[in-house]
Amino acid sequence: MSAAPSGPFKVYVPRDAAALGVGAEATAQAIEAEAQRRQVPIELIRNGSRGLLWLEPLVEVATLAGRVAYGPVAAHDVASLFDAGFLHGRPHPLAHGRTEELSYLKNQERLTFARVGITDPRSLEDYLAHGGYRGLGAALAMPPEAIVAAVTASGLRGRGGAAFPAGIKWQTVLGAQAAQKYVVCNADEGDSGTFSDRMIMEGDPFVLIEGMTIAGLATGATRGYIYLRWEYPHSKLALEAAIASAAAAHYLGEDIQGSDQRFDLEVRMGAGAYICGEETSLLESLEGKRGQVRFKPPLPALQGLFGQPTVINNVITLASVPIILDRGAEYYQHFGRGRSRGTLPLQLTGNIKHGGLVEKAFGVSVRELLYDYGGGSLSGRPIRAVQVGGPLGAYLPESQFDTPVDYEAFAAIQGMLGHGGLVVFDDSVDMAAQARYAMEFCAIESCGKCTPCRIGSTRGVEVIDRLLADENAPRQEALLRDLCETLTYGSLCALGGLTPYPVLSALNHFPEDFVQAVRAQPSA
Amino acid sequence: MNNTENKPPRRVIPLTVERPSTLSAAQQAAVREVCARLAVLPGALLPILHGVQQALGYVPPDAVPVIARELNLSVAEVHGVVSFYHYFRTTPRGRHVVHLCRAEACQAVGGRVLEAHAKRALGIDFHGTTVDGAISLEPVYCLGNCALGPTLMIDEQLQGRVSTQRFDALMSGCRQGAPREVS
Numbered sequence: 001m002s003a004a005p006s007g008p009f010k011v012y013v014p015r016d017a018a019a020l021g022v023g024a025e026a027t028a029q030a031i032e033a034e035a036q037r038r039q040v041p042i043e044l045i046r047n048g049s050r051g052l053l054w055l056e057p058l059v060e061v062a063t064l065a066g067r068v069a070y071g072p073v074a075a076h077d078v079a080s081l082f083d084a085g086f087l088h089g090r091p092h093p094l095a096h097g098r099t100e101e102l103s104y105l106k107n108q109e110r111l112t113f114a115r116v117g118i119t120d121p122r123s124l125e126d127y128l129a130h131g132g133y134r135g136l137g138a139a140l141a142m143p144p145e146a147i148v149a150a151v152t153a154s155g156l157r158g159r160g161g162a163a164f165p166a167g168i169k170w171q172t173v174l175g176a177q178a179a180q181k182y183v184v185c186n187a188d189e190g191d192s193g194t195f196s197d198r199m200i201m202e203g204d205p206f207v208l209i210e211g212m213t214i215a216g217l218a219t220g221a222t223r224g225y226i227y228l229r230w231e232y233p234h235s236k237l238a239l240e241a242a243i244a245s246a247a248a249a250h251y252l253g254e255d256i257q258g259s260d261q262r263f264d265l266e267v268r269m270g271a272g273a274y275i276c277g278e279e280t281s282l283l284e285s286l287e288g289k290r291g292q293v294r295f296k297p298p299l300p301a302l303q304g305l306f307g308q309p310t311v312i313n314n315v316i317t318l319a320s321v322p323i324i325l326d327r328g329a330e331y332y333q334h335f336g337r338g339r340s341r342g343t344l345p346l347q348l349t350g351n352i353k354h355g356g357l358v359e360k361a362f363g364v365s366v367r368e369l370l371y372d373y374g375g376g377s378l379s380g381r382p383i384r385a386v387q388v389g390g391p392l393g394a395y396l397p398e399s400q401f402d403t404p405v406d407y408e409a410f411a412a413i414q415g416m417l418g419h420g421g422l423v424v425f426d427d428s429v430d431m432a433a434q435a436r437y438a439m440e441f442c443a444i445e446s447c448g449k450c451t452p453c454r455i456g457s458t459r460g461v462e463v464i465d466r467l468l469a470d471e472n473a474p475r476q477e478a479l480l481r482d483l484c485e486t487l488t489y490g491s492l493c494a495l496g497g498l499t500p501y502p503v504l505s506a507l508n509h510f511p512e513d514f515v516q517a518v519r520a521q522p523s524a
Numbered sequence: 525m526n527n528t529e530n531k532p533p534r535r536v537i538p539l540t541v542e543r544p545s546t547l548s549a550a551q552q553a554a555v556r557e558v559c560a561r562l563a564v565l566p567g568a569l570l571p572i573l574h575g576v577q578q579a580l581g582y583v584p585p586d587a588v589p590v591i592a593r594e595l596n597l598s599v600a601e602v603h604g605v606v607s608f609y610h611y612f613r614t615t616p617r618g619r620h621v622v623h624l625c626r627a628e629a630c631q632a633v634g635g636r637v638l639e640a641h642a643k644r645a646l647g648i649d650f651h652g653t654t655v656d657g658a659i660s661l662e663p664v665y666c667l668g669n670c671a672l673g674p675t676l677m678i679d680e681q682l683q684g685r686v687s688t689q690r691f692d693a694l695m696s697g698c699r700q701g702a703p704r705e706v707s
Contacts, residue, residue, distance in 0.1 A: 018672055021682040053672055056672070192666045194666075268567075268570065273610060288569030306566065347671070349629040350633060350670065352671070391628060391665075429632070434628070
């Protein structure tokens with residue numbers, strides 16, 4: 001590899017929470033101390049994560065040939081990296097060559113995550129230098145109807161889980177008459193197995209701010225809220241820093257880039273309630289109430305926050321808007337298949353060798369994700385089940401691993417893509433325990449408004465316990481299936497409505513884990 | 525006929541007798557300060573409860589009537605919100621709070637084993653505090669670190685790939701002071 005460009009050596013150490021959780025702070029400090037000791041001038045940049053999380057802390061060095069990756073770098077590896085000449089991109093046992101050439105990254109289609117891991121999330125200049133705010137520039141030159149039309153034409157659907165077309169929501173808000181409208185970002189990323197929202201907020205917060213600003217221009221909303229879960233303190237810091245610099249540079253506030261258009265933005269913290277990821281209970285929570293689900297209608301688009309017309313979208317949905325406005329609806333729409341257009345940031349998690357973030361156009365199969373990207377299980381044992389779509393998603397057995405990532409394909413196997421998380425389990429998993437946990441989780445997190453969810457989940461745990469204790473197992477199984485039907489059709493929202501997915505998929509695909517009596521019967 | 529002037533003065537009989545507050549003067553002042561600073565926000569209750577918990581470490585039950593009065597809400601409404609959200613606690617916490625992830629992605633890499641170990645090693649169940657007052661243990665459902673579990677958060681410091689040995693090391697670090705971080 002060749003020498004560094006002129007000036008101090010540029011060294012990148014992520015400040016993403018996942019990287020910090022495995023020692024990135026100590027690594028960064030060790031690099032600074034070692035450079036000082038050797039009197040080598042370096043510029044330490046705290047970027048977001050590239051999403052190759054098994055290599056974190058992933059240290060990169062800028063060379064004339066591009067950025068070179070080393071990882072995972074612990075603090076005690078730092079001296080040997082300096083000895084090996086890592087500042088010049090030279091070989092070392094932890095070296096992986098040019099970051100861009102790593103197959104994990106190279107074969108992705110990074111649209112929403114284009115800048116994550118590359119730029120400094122605290123630097124507006126860096127954002128602008130990497131194509132940031134071009135989408136807003138385009139939007140400022142368009143009438144609101146045209147912005148909404150572009151989002152509709154892109155085929156973008158809600159990435160939070162429900163997959164409702166974003167453009168249609170926006171159209172409804174645009175058409176509503178009110179003195180005050182709102183844009184609310186759902187950053188209550190509570191699904192286990194997901195962290196793409198967090199990576200965007202920590203790695204490229206400006207793209208979310210830009211997306212929300214465009215949503216404001218498109219619908220006539222002048223106030224925005226980001227409802228962020230308390231579990232993400234690092235995201236809060238990143239967002240608040242980015243909001244302050246965007247406001248200082250007139251990308252937020254009363255006169256956005258001299259357009260005479262206004263948009264103000266604020267971060268609000270949740271307080272540990274999974275249900276607040278459901279849009280109507282999120283709005284209740286933002287209003288300072290218990291996060292109980294609302295009846296629909298009225299739609300939030302017409303009577304949302306404080307009773308006013310409200311655009312409410314997930315982080316990834318809003319962060320995908322800038323590139324649509326920048327490159328055009330056709331560009332975005334060109335990715336994907338069927339009615340699932342564009343890309344989905346998938347998260348490979350749990351018992352997986354190469355866990356991380358993979359942004360791909362819709363159509364990639366679960367098997368490709370697990371083995372081509374994920375490299376199989378972390379434990380080295382066979383992968384037995386994969387839960388897709390969070391705690392309300394189905395457990396897929398090996399026979400369903402060829403299912404393509406596509407909203408309709410997942411619906412067809414009684415599952416859902418949700419927020420794009422894949423949680424991998426090896427053959428040591430007890431699927432009956434997973435089914436019981438799904439009911440237990442529903443009981444803990446139920447908002448209590450509707451009976452099937454509030455009571456049914458507790459009864460569900462009890463029925464599974466009796467089933468496993470073999471107390472007249474066939475009857476218990478029938479009762480469990482009946483209860484699941486009540487939950488599916490009788491619940492007010494997706495929490496109660498979808499809890500049967502993990503329960504029944506475990507029961508149907510892995511009956512051998514339940515009881516002898518059940519094993520004898522062919523599953524439905 | 526005009527007998528209003530002859531009416532005896534109206535007596536107000538309180539439905540419940542207000543208990544004297546157990547809050548210290550400093551706690552009272554902290555709650556009022558948070559309310560004064562944040563009550564202007566639309567939907568101010570959650571920011572206020574966060575503020576109180578940040579200032580006092582928990583939301584004392586006797587802070588509830590104070591907050592209710594400031595926001596012109598009923599005590600029941602405020603209590604309902606405090607009790608709805610898992611994050612708000614109504615009892616004092618230890619010097620450090622350990623939030624241990626119980627969700628599926630951590631389960632897939634030994635989360636259940638870690639959970640059992642944590643309870644045994646600390647001698648407490650979830651929501652409990654060690655006898656030396658050093659550590660409170662709370663469950664949490666996903667910390668967004670699902671590729672590098674099992675995960676826990678000590679105060680605001682995230683820790684991934686937590687083995688049982690590492691857990692013990694982290695806890696002895698806690699007993700010597702350490703964490704907090706962020707903000």
